[in-house]
Amino acid sequence: MNATTVNRVPRQARIPGGARRAPARRVERLRAALCFVALLICMAAADGSWLRSVPPDYHSKANPLAGQPAAIAGGEVLFADRCAKCHGKDALGRGKRPSLRSERVQSQATEGDIFWLLKNGNLRRGMPTWSAMPEPSRWQIIAYVKSLGPESASAPGKKPRQEKSK
């Protein structure tokens, strides 16, 4: 008979009732800690953490096509073709996809920030990279999105989705 055979005692017999509850408590604590970490991650995602990743030279970039009616019209066509399916035709968000008329996109994010996001995407959170789209087209989309204005300017009754995934 070897040592392995000697130690082969049913687990429940080895652990008396009180001691058996201790690991269960530990598991509960671990679960609570994991939930807390998950909550922190969600909060980090909800506050538009991608904005903090934008390098300063992109942050200060200005849209060369800003305010040009032809660029906005071009951006509208591109937006309908490439962006509307996720962000909605009115850019107010769809499903888990965020509104592009939120305070964050319309006021906090500069045109350069959005340009950086279109170039790099946010691949972990489902935003694809649009680097294959030529730069002038990307600036047209930004001109169009900025021309929409914040959500308060949208039709009453339709509430925009909060930006969570980007």
Add this chain to the structure above:
Amino acid sequence: MNFPTSNRIALTTRAVLRSILAVCSLLFLFALRAAGQEPPYFVTYSSALEEPGNLEISLKSTQASPANGNAFLGSVLELEYGVKGWWTTEFYLDGQTTRNDSTLFTGFRWENRFRPLLREHFINPVLYVEYENTNTADRSLLEIVGHDSVADLAIPNSAARREIEREMELKLILGSNVHGWNFSENFIAEKALNESEPWEFGYALGASRPLRLDSSGKSCFLCRENFAAGAELYGGLGTTEGFGWKATSQYLGPTVSFGIPRGPTIFLSPQFGLNDNSAKVLFRLSVSFEVQQVGNIFRRKNQ
């Protein structure tokens, strides 16, 4: 009713082709949407992955009349799905028709592409892993590796379909986007899993650019912005026992894509053989449909 084996195969093939045609017709009706930002390549992969949640359905065909064999039409149905922003999966069904010979289903492929770097760089690598189960009658010519030669295309279907190839294919895809231009380079390594053959190597290079870099803002049909043009060069690089581009096929050709507004994208390319081991010319045609956010079809509207 008992049909001879060859008739049964022909009937099955026809039924499969009819089903594919029916599916594609339905998709054409319901998925009126242009394809994504893919450059107009047939063999070369770019670093652009499918957008998450989108399903792209492509029908690709390759037609050639090799000097020493019968003319053929190789066809591939591709289903490409964006699983994550960094992961695309794709399933292929291959078939072919050879004049004075037969029409047959030649096998399937399943590939996955992963983007290891999540930010955009000057050169963007993508890792490609494919399992393929095809017979040697396959005429899709989606890659040229090892010592692939025009002589392989002359083998009658009855003989070629008996040899099944189960292969693992690895690719390193490098892609760059500079001032509207796309440059893509693929390095291919392929290994037969059911035979003791050496590793086979190949390459594919592509460069392309849209004819117009911005949108005119109009919904026009023949606008320059709906077109992209470029060139593609690809071929074999031998095996571990004999590396190099001799005794293998090499092709070069211009490529054009036309994105029909609110419709499919059409890709077209004549590709010319650069040596005696290549067919003189391959005519390639592809039609791509993209179903955006395919999961939404099954969800409530107005969500």
